[in-house]
Amino acid sequence: MENYKSPQRDAQFVAYELLGFQKHYESLGYGDVSEDLVKAIHTEAAKFADNVLAPINQSGDQQGCRWDQGTVTTPDGFKEAYQQYIEGGWPGMSHPEEWGGQGLPYSLSTAIAEYFSGANHSWAMYPGLSQGCISTILAHGTDEQKARFLPKLVSGEWAGTMCLTEAHCGSDLGLLRCKADPNEDGSYSISGTKIFISAGEHDFTDNIVHIVLARLPDAPEGTKGISLFIVPKMNVSEDGEVADRNQVQCGSIEHKMGINGSATCVINFDGAKGYLIGQANRGLNCMFTFMNVARIGTGLEGMASSEAALQGALAYAKDRVQFRSATQRDGTAPADPIIVHPDVRRMLLTQKAFAEGGRALAYYCMQQVDISQANKDSSDVQLAEARLALLTPILKAFLTETAQESTYYGVQVYGGHGFVKEWGMEQLARDTRICSLYEGTTGIQSLDLLGRKVLGSKGELLKIFLQDVGAYCQSMDADETESKLRNTLVDYVQRWQDLTQYVGQHAATNPDELGSAAVDYLMFSGYVSMAYFWLQMAQTARKQLKDGSTEVDFYKGKIETARFFFSRLLPRAAAHAEAVKAGSDTLMSIGEGMFKVD
Template identity: 45%
Template sequence: MAYKAPVRDLTFILSDVLDIDRYANQPGFQDVSAELAQQVLEEAGRFADEVIAPINNPGDKEGCRIEGSVVTTPKGWKEAYAQMVEAGWPSLTMDPEYGGQGMPQVLGSAVGQFTAGASAAFSMYPGLTAGAWAGIHANASDELKRKYLPKMTTGEWTGTMNLTEPQCGTDLGMVRTKAVPQPDGSYRITGQKIWISAGEHDFAENIIHTVLARVEGAPAGIKGLSLFLVPKFLVNEDGSLGERNGVQCAGLEEKMGIHGNATCVMAYEDATGWLIGEEGRGMNNMFVVMNEARLGTGLQGLAIGTAAYQAAVDFARDRLQGRSLTGPKNPEGPADPIIVHPDVRRMLLEARAFVEGGQAFILWTALHADLEKSEDEAVAQKAKDYMGLLTPVLKAYLTDKGFHAASLAMQVHGGSGYTEHFPASQYLRDARITMIYEGTNGIQALDLVGRKLPANGGRAIMSWFAEIDAFVSENGGEGPIKPFVDGLADSKKKLQEATMWLMQNGMANPDNAGAASTDYLNIFGITALAYMWARMAKAAQAKIDGGSDDPFYAGKLATGRYFVERILPDAQAHLAKLKTGADVLMSVPAEAF
């Protein structure tokens, strides 16, 4: 089965659901019409289908190799990346001041879904570069930006983020990597980082590492951390490469999946680095990189689910097993294709409802990343609030459901899915890491209830509720989309009830907030997708009412109805569990486990 980029689905979201033409007065959208967006997506889809997808499974089987400290990527990967750079895809949304094309993030997120769907492991190389680029662009000095960003913009140089160490993952206050100031304003960086995606490879002549370290004498904990730019090769004043820096790959991780991505142990020995931003504000500055990465991880998990769903559909159409419960549908053959069976259809529609709803959620959120740059202060503030509130939801919920879709796809394949002869196994293995890295999904849930909900007196969540209420009020009444609107209203009510429970019980006992956090995030994710499905249903029904007989729109409505009837009810179960609090969790002594 060959992956096919979901160009039609994402074009529909951009043009008919989000109506990007209405944002022509916003920064970055002046020259971007729905027509141009469709052309970009068609071209990006072809590139993903024809250049990236064919190397995905062979790359999974071959993996990366290391000799000494030199890492080689799978056969054909270096060449595919060179084609990507030559075609200009890495620079699509980058700042024109540094050679980028300045396209909106919402368009870049659509293209990113294609790249990650075609090969999750391959997409991590440009993905990590984009994250490092964002951190440097937001916080570094003009001198560093001029020196490093142009070639990172084109993709000639790649980037990484170096946080984790053997003794610390989530608890970055335990970072030991040290930075010693030098008379020339640089720092000497010494320490070890682990699980560094794309830390060493043969794609680019230079790799720009963003490294979290503690300046000698700085206080312990988070407040003592600073962020540094540490290149693989030092860069001369004329932009040419100088001597090799004191950083190298000390080993590759043996992983469950994403075999084509080089996940490295990085050793820093008196490496020369430069401060990004101010000393002691490393975590503040790194959050720019981390938030970019978290959104990218949500996109990646969802895109893998999309690819797995496609593979399952193809298998279900071809695999002959048993007869339909209502009589043979393939009377001339020995059996019917398994797609006739209700339970197989349940699995396919479950996966499809999540991935198509998730596609819209990603693009809707990316649109708000663009609107943060609006000259209208109210629009920019709302967009900033939404990005803070929704980032943990998007990362955790979509990676959970991307993995769920991949698991359903394997189940559709039956025993064949458990072998390496079919793609289901790779999709399941690749999807699983997305729930862990860039902050585990449990950490995302804690971030949501502990930091994002109460921020600015709950301004973001109140704005979110008001937006949903306005949509429900405007689109209520009778008609084909009434079930979607009613379902959204009901889910929002449950989310509001859960929010009130947290406010009343979380402060009295913080363990209540911790115990409720994952269920709360799930209610939030269900409500977010309910909003997306209501908007998609409205757009699809408008096309049908306008005379279109294109089965695409009827298919959207049918999938959306599955979401409303079969998935929305889960919100009630999550609400019931949330309200039980922490008592049962914390009552069991540690030694009893």
């Protein structure tokens, strides 16, 4: 939406007042990353997002991308915006200085990515994919591969993608058929077709580096036989310069429900030269470096959409005059702004609770990534990685599912105008719909959380996080309101433990119990996790008011939104718990013939 404004004040609140980022950075050796520097970076990022990206969001949706004989032209202004992005030094913020980056914390570069996505989801897809490509080469590439590809990726001169999906297999990567045959020079000949490749072809850069999953000739079946390859669109010489064209072609682009300014491509590899990255047949393990970056990024997209929907709906609700207030806010007016009506407040507060609660959860996860990357204490790193393992699927799935509700309310607050394209809300709803689908659907994230992370660790990953929650609840200095919220949270933590034990016991004798419980279990986990952060935000806000802050409305807004979340949104978790306990029989006892409608 063109009236989008990057939420700098709330970002500052979460980072510095709630999570103590100054001490966090100092403890990791980022002593020169001061609060003033961070504010300056956020300010410049906000200028770029609000003044460059937001104005071309709606036109980008209307124009879409154009495909012609393998080339893709992005909407007007997109390429020029990308050049400003490069000139601003944004691509390499958190990457090592030896490859041309600025060596700043992951959390700093990722936080401002929210602004870009909130302003223009489609445009933000392009540089977002490059970040995962860079992280994968950094983590698993050889020294030669790093020297050949990283400098121009980090500078933004080249872009990157990941190529997983094939037409016959979506998330079931064990079925993929893309082949990799060895060449005499140590490279590989990659053949096959990948679909749904975001930013797979565009006019931003003169080279695109694809990270591709494929099978070696002697590879075992299933996921254990997948290897990972670097396959550039343009071949690259040993000194890192563009050479001749590789056998990589964009066969077509998809015509989609949303994010029309983002090119979603069919990519054909016809004996393209590629380079093995990591160990043979261990490609899926390496790809998870990319996937985890992408999943956190997708969760941020959901949170950014909730923020954008709130901003649009709030502005409209303050301006739109309809009906008299039941409590006669203005007895002389024929009608009042719709923000006075309780049901409109319900929708706005839901958006606010999800956007700001999601920001706290996301920043906390970014903080854990910082620790995992820069902390010298192995025990601290292990704890951070354990927290991330549990929270990443929650972050990705819960923030994108709640974004569907937030953008739905964005349309709803506008009424009939929300259904009309010129207001921008229907575009936001369409663009956001993809977030709960790519990088692993909600169902897949839920199976990962419940099956691999919780039950797979025998409850250890959950135990670590719940101990954090319990320790905070025991130590907090709470007033009467916060004491009630705390006691409610403690109750839900116990329910979380009981629910986990219940599912574990039933899944041990019937594997279908796991799949039938997974999504409701994740949503339960999401509501309780967000309650933990809303409790912290309420206490932080109260302390600021007690210390005499003049930002009374801002901090009271935090306290009241926390009360709203605990009273009206957290009880949804109880319904999800009941659905979990309904068991698999309510799903699996229905024969396929019973689905017929004729």
